[in-house]
Amino acid sequence: xxLASASPRRLDLLAQIGVVPDAVDPADLDxxxxxxxxxxxxxxxxxxxxxxxxSARHEGAFVLGAxxxxxxxxxxxxxxxxxxxxxxxxxxxxxxxxxxIGGICLVAPDGRVVKKTVTTTVTFxxxxxxxxxxxxxxGEWRGKAGGYAIQGRAAVFVRHLGGSYSxxxxxALHETYGxxxxxxxxxx
Numbered sequence: 001x002x003l004a005s006a007s008p009r010r011l012d013l014l015a016q017i018g019v020v021p022d023a024v025d026p027a028d029l030d031x032x033x034x035x036x037x038x039x040x041x042x043x044x045x046x047x048x049x050x051x052x053x054x055s056a057r058h059e060g061a062f063v064l065g066a067x068x069x070x071x072x073x074x075x076x077x078x079x080x081x082x083x084x085x086x087x088x089x090x091x092x093x094x095x096x097x098x099x100x101i102g103g104i105c106l107v108a109p110d111g112r113v114v115k116k117t118v119t120t121t122v123t124f125x126x127x128x129x130x131x132x133x134x135x136x137x138x139g140e141w142r143g144k145a146g147g148y149a150i151q152g153r154a155a156v157f158v159r160h161l162g163g164s165y166s167x168x169x170x171x172a173l174h175e176t177y178g179x180x181x182x183x184x185x186x187x188x
Contacts (some may be wrong), residue, residue: 001019001021001063001185002023002024002055002061003021003023003024003025003064004025004051004063005026007066007170009151013170013171016166016173017173019177021064023058027049027051027065029046029049029050031046031067039069039071039099042067043068043101043117044103045103046065046067046103047066047067047102047103047104047115048103048105048113048115050066050067051105052105060109062106062107063106064104065103065105065106066102066105066170066171066176067102068101068167068170068171069102070089070098071099072098072099077098079145080143080144083141086141086142086148088147090132090141090148093124093146094124094126094132095126097121098121099121100119102170102175103116104116104118106183108185114182116179118164119163119167120162120165122158122160122161123158124157124158124159127157135153140153150168
């Protein structure tokens, strides 16, 4: 089993269900959305691209690719690298409902490819200026889709969550487990 992701959150999530990859081999893909690409298409394209790219380097292995996209309507929010980006995301998400779309792609040793998207809805409370400033000062937003980490201090912003919590963290475990089992991973 090869995880085509550098995300420590995905490693931790897989460990929760007893899946420990033999190797982590991140794919180096341009994650810029294509013109007119919708959030669901974007998440699935990236997950599949990662899995296929890495599977070419690991013949005969299971390869898992995943991507997480935060979307407000048709708008894909960035993986915040600068505090200004994170601040813009928090302003946009404040008091609103948004979607977190997880793309999952699994390549089996025999070359079969299965893929799936999972959508979770998240509603944030209205954030005041002090809450935003405090959250940004903590830095846990760095590199996170939509500029927040639900498993951290941003948990207090969530008024409602509909769907998979683990999807928002970085990998929908129920669906991932189903894909792994469906392709025979872990069966003796």
